[in-house]
Amino acid sequence: MHPFDLKAALLAKHAQHVVLIHFPIALFIAGVAFDFVAQWTRRQFLAAAAYCNLLAAAVVTVPVLITGILAWQWQLEGQRLKGILLMHLVLGCASSAMIWVVSLVHLRAKRAPGAVLPGYRLPLEAVGVGLVTLTGHLGGFLSGVNGPG
Amino acid sequence: MRRSVCIAVLTTTLLFGAGTITTGPKNVLASAQQKPETTEVKIDNFSFGPATLTVPVGTSVTWTNRDDIPHTVVSTDGVFKSKVLDTDEKFSFTFSKAGTYPYFCSIHPKMTGKVVVQ
Numbered sequence: 349m350h351p352f353d354l355k356a357a358l359l360a361k362h363a364q365h366v367v368l369i370h371f372p373i374a375l376f377i378a379g380v381a382f383d384f385v386a387q388w389t390r391r392q393f394l395a396a397a398a399y400c401n402l403l404a405a406a407v408v409t410v411p412v413l414i415t416g417i418l419a420w421q422w423q424l425e426g427q428r429l430k431g432i433l434l435m436h437l438v439l440g441c442a443s444s445a446m447i448w449v450v451s452l453v454h455l456r457a458k459r460a461p462g463a464v465l466p467g468y469r470l471p472l473e474a475v476g477v478g479l480v481t482l483t484g485h486l487g488g489f490l491s492g493v494n495g496p497g
Numbered sequence: 498m499r500r501s502v503c504i505a506v507l508t509t510t511l512l513f514g515a516g517t518i519t520t521g522p523k524n525v526l527a528s529a530q531q532k533p534e535t536t537e538v539k540i541d542n543f544s545f546g547p548a549t550l551t552v553p554v555g556t557s558v559t560w561t562n563r564d565d566i567p568h569t570v571v572s573t574d575g576v577f578k579s580k581v582l583d584t585d586e587k588f589s590f591t592f593s594k595a596g597t598y599p600y601f602c603s604i605h606p607k608m609t610g611k612v613v614v615q
Contacts, residue, residue, distance in 0.1 A: 489565075
């Protein structure tokens with residue numbers, strides 16, 4: 349496949365999920381990093397950067413989940429999953445849920461006048477990063493990026 | 498007396514031998530008809546081995562996943578399709594018609610192979 353063959357890339361049943369998944373991973377991890385540094389340094393612009401990254405991460409989980417489910421339905425014809433594939437699906441859903449929860453916490457704090465970000469968000473974010481990392485590792489293993497050889 | 502015993506033994510031996518010769522190939526043919534020849538393709542390190550397999554008509558090909566990662570075996574022309582094969586799981590298909598059967602792994606479409614049935 350040519351790297352700039354748009355038609356082949358868009359029509360490939362497997363391609364979109366593998367491409368799109370990098371966006372929520374990068375945005376969420378960057379958002380959490382900004383939030384931790386903002387908490388430590390008390391700098392507002394870092395908190396704003398964290399907010400934008402986390403919100404964007406939550407938005408892009410939607411196409412990622414849709415393309416992941418479509419890949420399952422198209423490539424594997426909705427077969428009953430087991431093993432690594434099932435773990436990847438379950439952890440992917442858990443990671444997405446965690447990203448949404450963290451983003452909602454930030455969104456509520458931003459919208460309510462005078463509200464302060466709750467302290468419990470930090471352990472939530474750390475758990476979220478762990479889940480995302482594990483899901484990404486399994487995804488990489490499945491696609492062959494993290495595979496042997 | 499001794500001569501007739503010798504003739505009897507010789508005749509029996511000949512009859513037995515003839516029987517074995519005539520029934521021998523029949524048995525081989527019968528077992529060949531009952532059991533199709535089996536050939537194995539190994540899936541390992543994101544590749545099918547051998548990538549191209551040439552077999553006679555009626556051969557049953559078995560794919561075994563020796564990889565740590567799940568794979569599938571899907572015919573490009575829709576002739577056969579396996580479920581997701583985890584490590585050490587197998588899928589078999591008997592080729593009853595001559596032709597070329599290209600196939601791939603639907604999880605990793607770059608993994609391709611071919612069975613040539615002659």
